[in-house]
Amino acid sequence: MNIVFLGPPGAGKGTMAERVADESGLAHVSTGDIFRDNIRNETELGRAVKEIIDGGHLVPDELTIELVQDRLHEADVQLGWILDGFPRTRSQAEALSEFARVDLVILLNISDEEVIRRLSGRRVHPESGRTYHVQFNPPAKEGHDDVTGEPLITRDDDDEHAIQMRLSVYKEQTEPVIAYYRKRKLLVDVDASGTIDAVATKIHALLKKQQPS
Ligand code: ADP
């Protein structure tokens, strides 16, 4: 099964995709995580995208599409995949349809106020991409990853200016992707304003319905 998670920045795409991947064996593919790994490792790609990402803009389609196409040909995606953060433009959605089959698109809906609450408290473990929230999902030891004990960081693009930019980019460039999948009857809306457990339960029920036993 191949699933796309859509939704504004901070909606919980990464958090939910990680849970579903753990339970299902589907590969979690996050374009944001791939870009951030490249930035951390100072690769050529990382150097090319750092400023774009820190400013809250989108990485060019051509580059992003090629990256995802390569990733979806790796060995660990045999059971299927969960795309988190891609497609983010209509061109990306069209390109994806040419090299892969999308079975289900889950749209996580939250308000702009909730976006700001979630992003301003988000902390991440850079190596693994594990995500916490100072209030809604705190680590056992403040400021440290539960698994490795290493320090957590605040993402460079989780500052006020970049958050506003990402919200406006989402409205202009990513909302058309919602219409694209709705028209193809692949999209299911999920109210993502509840707690992490409440949203995860809804997604669980939805996926169960998709896979009749
Ligand atoms: P996205 O991948 O959509 O940007 P994340 O999964 O990184 O979103 O979640 C953004 C922030 O909000 C993180 O700090 C995460 O711990 C927190 N979060 C995710 N889902 C919820 C939820 N349902 N309720 C409260 N906080 C949440």
Ligand code: ADP
């Ligand atoms: P969010 O938490 O805002 O959902 P992501 O981790 O998915 O963030 O992405 C972080 C940044 O990486 C984006 O703001 C953008 O600069 C870049 N990025 C990620 N995915 C894409 C994509 N599909 N197309 C273009 N840029 C992307």
